[in-house]
Amino acid sequence: MTDAAHDRPEVPGFDGGTDLVGVPDRSRWFHRLRSPHQTRSFDRSHPITVRPGGFAYPANPHAILGKAAGRWGRPGCPGDRRGSPPVPAADGGHDDRPHHPTLGHRQELSAAELDRAGLLYADTNVVISRFAIFLPADELGEPRPVVVRAGAVIGPFAVVHGGTTLNGQARIEEHVVIGKPELGYAVGSIRPGAGGGTVIGAGAVVRSRAVVYADVEIGENTLIGHHTLLRTAVRVGADAQLGHHLTVERATRIGRDVRCSPGSHITSSTVLADRVFLGAGVRTINDKTLSWRDPHREPTLVAPRFDIGAKVGTGCVVLAGVTIGEHALVGAGSLVTHDIPPGALAYGHPARVHGEVR
Numbered sequence: 001m002t003d004a005a006h007d008r009p010e011v012p013g014f015d016g017g018t019d020l021v022g023v024p025d026r027s028r029w030f031h032r033l034r035s036p037h038q039t040r041s042f043d044r045s046h047p048i049t050v051r052p053g054g055f056a057y058p059a060n061p062h063a064i065l066g067k068a069a070g071r072w073g074r075p076g077c078p079g080d081r082r083g084s085p086p087v088p089a090a091d092g093g094h095d096d097r098p099h100h101p102t103l104g105h106r107q108e109l110s111a112a113e114l115d116r117a118g119l120l121y122a123d124t125n126v127v128i129s130r131f132a133i134f135l136p137a138d139e140l141g142e143p144r145p146v147v148v149r150a151g152a153v154i155g156p157f158a159v160v161h162g163g164t165t166l167n168g169q170a171r172i173e174e175h176v177v178i179g180k181p182e183l184g185y186a187v188g189s190i191r192p193g194a195g196g197g198t199v200i201g202a203g204a205v206v207r208s209r210a211v212v213y214a215d216v217e218i219g220e221n222t223l224i225g226h227h228t229l230l231r232t233a234v235r236v237g238a239d240a241q242l243g244h245h246l247t248v249e250r251a252t253r254i255g256r257d258v259r260c261s262p263g264s265h266i267t268s269s270t271v272l273a274d275r276v277f278l279g280a281g282v283r284t285i286n287d288k289t290l291s292w293r294d295p296h297r298e299p300t301l302v303a304p305r306f307d308i309g310a311k312v313g314t315g316c317v318v319l320a321g322v323t324i325g326e327h328a329l330v331g332a333g334s335l336v337t338h339d340i341p342p343g344a345l346a347y348g349h350p351a352r353v354h355g356e357v358r
């Protein structure tokens, strides 16, 4: 096991301070880490207006995007093609943001540019590195706003795609990729690169170099380790701890208080119920016949399931369709070929029940 205490966020010198939104100060990220008193003056070369408690408004939304190639509706308004949740005006009043021209896909924007394009909805008191990059449009050219709630932090060289919401105090470390549209072959079909709503829960931490695809939801105070990959439509509950170097495939459901030690492969559509514990290097399987792109066979994918409180030791291999019952314990290095009953102690090659969990 790794030491959980090392995985909690520590930001020396970060006082949650008085920064305005959206305009990246040239030195803020690093200086605030050293001392809040060293923060340089605010860069007002691209002015924005911040409503009380509320969102950034573009000084000139067309300045960045150039000539209008078309219009789309505001989120939640008639004509909205983005599929993003409605974002109300901070004061509950009329949202008078202008309509915007269509962004070309792959257009990279800084936070200030995103703000001026009217696609950054940020509370006060957020910290966004001037080296963070925003890609608001998906591969289909569909732009979505980025929402950053109070106290959230986006580190240097993070890449944040449109449709991402960072809830309060969420922390995205350097070189993280968030909200990446899925492009190419996966689970029987070609994915066109459509973006989606990606939500990072309040207080959650995404460690440097993790990659989180579009349409992923991460619960409050959950931690995603270095180099961990969460593919499209993954859900992770609150207070979970996913260690580094995990691969979590499409549509996997992970409950609250789940602990995954580093280096596991969790195949698509796996269910890890609340309080499941996986040791390091667990391998899960959902395709018994290895039928990837087989022209003569439709793949029958049946993911394993881990019921509430199940514990699976380091180095186990869990075959397709197997259920590990509630509070069962599977010994390290086991090959699990059959269901393990609730509360059972099982281990071996293949795993056999040897008793009950005491």
Ligand SMILES: CC(C)(COP(=O)(O)OP(=O)(O)OC[C@H]1O[C@@H](n2cnc3c(N)ncnc32)[C@H](O)[C@@H]1OP(=O)(O)O)[C@@H](O)C(=O)NCCC(=O)NCCS
Pocket: 001, 261, 278, 279, 280, 312, 313, 314, 329, 330, 331, 332, 333, 334, 346, 347, 348
């Ligand atoms: C399965 C486990 C819980 C059994 O613990 P235990 O009940 O105390 O069992 P013991 O150590 O007394 O061993 C009993 C017998 O089972 C065998 N055994 C124990 N664990 C085994 C395993 N994982 N696979 C195969 N055999 C195992 C022992 O060799 C011993 O056999 P013997 O009587 O012929 O010598 C434990 O060995 C284990 O694998 N825990 C998982 C730890 C882990 O992966 N943690 C991950 C986070 S770091």
